[in-house]
Amino acid sequence: MIRLPLSWVQVVIDIGLLRRPHFLVKDVPEPPDEFSEGFVFREVRGGYQKWLHLKCPRCGEHIQIQLAGARRWTISIDWLNRPTVAPSIW
Ligand SMILES: [Zn+2]
Structure with missing residues (x-):
């Protein structure tokens, strides 16, 4: 996917x-x-995505979402860099 x-x-x-x-x-x-406001951060190490980091819009807590391993979320990112995470987290 081109971004x-x-x-x-x-x-x-x-x-x-x-x-x-x-x-x-x-x-x-x-x-x-x-x-930064309005961003989520995808941690990529050695070409592999590991975690998605975001700030809870309600309480400001740092939320980490696992993108690797057996129990993981999937993320797709469109050409405008907009994320879709499944299963839903919001
Ligand atoms: Zn919260």
């Missing part, structure tokens, strides 16, 4: 062609220290 660079997506949003999605995916090599 636009996040900076391009930002331009598309800035010029008003797209409403800002609730969440965009940012790939990171390790768990984030800080969460």
